[in-house]
Amino acid sequence: MSATDSPETVVIVNPNSGNGQHVDAIRSRAELRGYALRETSAEGQAVEFAREAAAAGASTVVAAGGDGTINEVVRGIDDADALDRVTLGVIPAGTGNNFAGNVDVTGIDDAFDVLENGERRRIDLGRTDDHLFVNSCVAGLTAESSGETSDEMKERLGVLAYVLTTLRSVRQFDSLPLSVDVYENGRETTAWEGDAAIVLVGNARRFVPGEDSQANVEDGRFDVTVVEDVSTLDLMGEAVAGTLFGRDSPHVTRFQAPALEIALQNSESTRFSLDGEIVQDRSLSVYTDPGTLEVAVGAGYDPDPDRR
Template sequence: MSADSPETVVIVNPNSGDGQHVEDVRNHANQLGYALRETASAGDAVEFARDAASAGASTVVAAGGDGTVNEVLRGIDDADALDSVTFAVVPVGTGNSFAKHIGVTGIDEAFDAVELGERRRIDIARTDEHLFVNSCIAGLTAESSGDTSDDLKRRLGVLAYVVTTLRSVAEFDSLPLAVDVYENGRESTAWAGDAMLVLVGNTRRFVTGGETPANAEDGLLDLTVVEDVGKLDLMGDAVAGKLFGRDSEHVERFQAPALEVTLRDPEVTRFSLDGEIVQRRSLSMHADPGVLEVAVGDGYEPAPRGP
């Protein structure tokens, strides 16, 4: 570490969340003697993180939402420094899913974690050219959260948005696909058919009752497939709850260290990797176990209990 290179660099996205956090983050960084880089356009966080890691920073902090988390991690990875840099998060975005899953819920707590928090080594997930730490999603998604009832969200989590979208669209072209899993040197087809949604979680697990933390230290990806339900009536919340409930025949869940999602037609589809969009006909992904050291909060559970 050179004398003029800071040991801790905070990369803040001023456009995350409500945009009211920059002064607070800046004050914390100044008080603790951290360097601060402020992004101005897409890709800046990748560049700043790569520069910081290449210069020998011991800790790189993403102050933003899940998209900023992904960009900062990509920059550290570009510098081939995941094994030498501690990663930390200041949750000032809208969803802050990753921060919640590592037990960090506010700005003060985040900087406490950087200074004094426990360090844990967690998994990330990799594709051929990309990485994600939260989740990979393909298929039917919904952004119209305002049209989704709180009760349905409590009972179904992210699947509630699927129900809302199905109620609002006249037709949905399901994804004819197959999911192959790789474990202990063996390949097998775990699922094949027409799907509405495929969700692969690294630190997120998609279950009835909401999204819950996955075990990010087990070397496994958590896969949820929501089958195409065709013309079934979803107008009643009770019907939707039963359809996508814990024992639903339309929802398949399993775990694997590596898997491949392949469309069974010539078309490509959009995969969202922590919000980064790639278009593929097939996508292979695998867990990269224990590769990332993270500063966690007091509420972090290495092996969260299921719902």
């Protein structure tokens, strides 16, 4: 794709997202509107395609897939140093489609309407030294049990469905002795310290079942949820999700922060999942990059969901 023939809008499709039946519908709608379409065939290829499209002058690059595809496309735009001039579009074609739901893009037809007529908003990104995330960063128990998690549970619980499935699947869980230090206004404070099962850092989403999952993604702050060691709880009942992660749970600590470090207090490492991209380390520092990503959003997107 050269700069001379680059279309203004490039749609990058992951054919393996969701049930895999979305490609023909997306292709026909893209052709009707004169959008270019590129179909991935390997993990990480959406990064390459997005980087090439942005470097060639596309004004809108669209991720058609789930949250992992969105992450790859944003990484590609970032690699091209084009976040200041390229708009991200999303077409929900994954299973959970958490980010698409948080910006109120509800289906394929709706996605193309939003691309044509939707409002553009500048939202925050989450960053580490070497990685970025749009939706969330999860430390500890991660979404490794996605194949065992039912679609119905994903619909009801989102990312927490993977967490609950993972908790059920481990015969013996070694809790993580860790600390969470917050950096704000030039000060460092320890927000949490102890034995944790999981730390959930939400950028575009928060983790409270039964409530709107959309976080304020324009405030330059993360929504952080720490779940303490729950190895003694009965994790087999589905009702545990509402109890364990509920707003008033004694096992959960919640706070907000623009930057933080999650550090293990022993010599072991743990997995950090950034929109599904796995990083293994003993610590991870994350910070918000406020207002750096322009996104086409649906009419129901709320810039300030906490005011309700």
